[in-house]
Amino acid sequence: MNIWAEVLEILMLVCFGCSWPISVYKSIKIKTSVGKSATFNILLIVGYIGGIISKFLKMQSALSNPSTTALGKGIFIFALVMYFVNLAMITANLVLYYTNKHLDNLKATTELQANTNAEVVENIAEQITKENSEETKTEDSEN
DSSP states (O other): OOOOEEEEHHHHHHHHHHHHHHHHHHHHHHHHOTOOOHHHHHHHHHHHHHHHHHHHHHHHHHHHOTTHHHHHHHHHHHHHHHHHHHHHHHHHHHHHHHHHHHHEEEEEEEHHHHHHOHHHHHHHHHHHHHHHHHHHHHHHHHH
């Protein structure tokens, strides 16, 4: 087991791990799905699951190898834990995306019901259509 490879992997996971709570906090604070992407979050979840599976496949040889030091084993396990922490943050971000999208739809529905003026209703519908098309373009460009 290459300790430096594990340390660098942990560095990557910690850096990403510091970003996700900020994203979750912003999603809670702004209460809108505008500017967020479900596809992006789903791809990240798939990537973290792949990393976790990779760690489990390497676990037997890494932990049972007599030449692996206690520090090396600890680093290996810490990296695995960091994958789970990041996965939890991304999953929370995805749940917040769909929650906020529901809130956006409720807000639009409330505004439509409150305004009987046909011109106002038309403007709101155009705005929602524009936001949805921008979100689709954003998701398409991320792929």
